[in-house]
Amino acid sequence: MRDIFVERARSAFVDLFSHFVSSLADHFPDCTVVTREWKLESTSSTADVDVEIKRWIAACEAPLVKGCAKYAKAVTSILGRPASVSHAIAYHDIDAVAASSTYFAHLRSKLTKLSHADAVVFWHYIDELTCAAYLSNRLERPRVPTTTEISSDIAKRKGKLLLPSAHLCSNSVDPGNGRSWHTKSTHASHARAAESSSCDGGGGEGGMHRVVVDTWRRLHTLRGVECGGSDDDTLTHRLCELASEVVAGGHTVLELAQLRDVACLERVCATFPSLDSSIPLSEEQWTLLTYTLSMSNMYNSIPAPMMKGIESVAMEVANEIYGGNTTLESLDVASVAHRVLGALSADDIEAFKNKIPDIVPNLLPILRSKM
Secondary structure, three states: OOOOOHHHHHHHHHEEEEEEEEHHHHHHHHHHHHHHHHHOOOOOOHHHHHHHHHHHHHHOOOOOOOOOOHHHHHHHHHHOOOHHHHHHHHOOOOOHHHHHOOOOHHHHHHHHHHHHHHHHEEEEHHHHHHHHHHHHHOOOOOOOHHHHHHHHHHHHHHHOOHHHHOOOOOOOOOOHHOOOOOOOOOOHHHHHHHHHHHHHHHOOOOHHHHHHHHHHHHHHHHHHHOOOOOOOOOOOHHHHHHOEEEEEHOOOOHHHHHOOOHHHHHHHHOOHHHHHHOOOOOHHHHHHHHHHHHHHHHHHHHHHHHHHHHHHHHHHHHHHHHHOOOOOOOOOOOHHHHHHHHHOOHHHHHHHHHHHHHHHHHHHHHHHOOO
């Protein structure tokens, strides 16, 4: 059969490439790479198109240079193949892209000079061009591990208890602009996160609140947009109210998120315009949004004494693992549960029991995001 999909992908690549280069030339008219070397138009010959697409794919397939990206080892471990420039592109990590590919190297200095809005469009071009290049050659683009997979792999390889509030943090100058991100994970950081969680107990500054805030920020970073107001201690409560709101077809916003319904994004963006409803959510972004809404719901459902008990024991367990007194493999779950319940009164336990019907429906989306 005639493969019109390959033809479409080739045409899309040429069109995207032409507009991308033209946009770069408008911003950087003195750059010889843009004005002389990156030349491809609708009138270009088939041979020229093939050459440019192959150059793009070759650059994407190049392995990441050692030390340029903190997530590289995790990606390699998860996939069983070296992390490549294609992964750095997916993570919008211009530093790793430029360090590992001479073809893309000139883009690094340009991106730093673009406005936030232009940076979002820049990455949109790069993402679409990469997808079109692979499809035009009937190649499968390397799978991109989720942040949850990366965090879990780091924990498994290093034998750490990876607390949710610390699984990812940005190493870029401006983490809100989506230009780069790197994974950090240390025993000390997890222990400190757990300790601060315990000291805070329940309320707006609790550990689960920070999990919601961290995931919310990560969602914004993946979308390449600014995350305003994430330090507001009412964020979790506002997200909880939004998640429970009934909208299209009698569904709640959280239910629509699980269905990947665009009506969910539109409603969320009406309350939080920073997410930008004009850009469709990727599967990973849907997962993060669903996780955030579910966690905020569960956070507001768990009574404060129970939350404080959970966070306190989590800190103790993290410190025990950090100190070498136990491991994840030898952890006695029943004993941990007993420690949590042992610090609660009969009234606290009864209050928690009454809240279980509100808590359980939020567990499934959270567990799915961890798979």
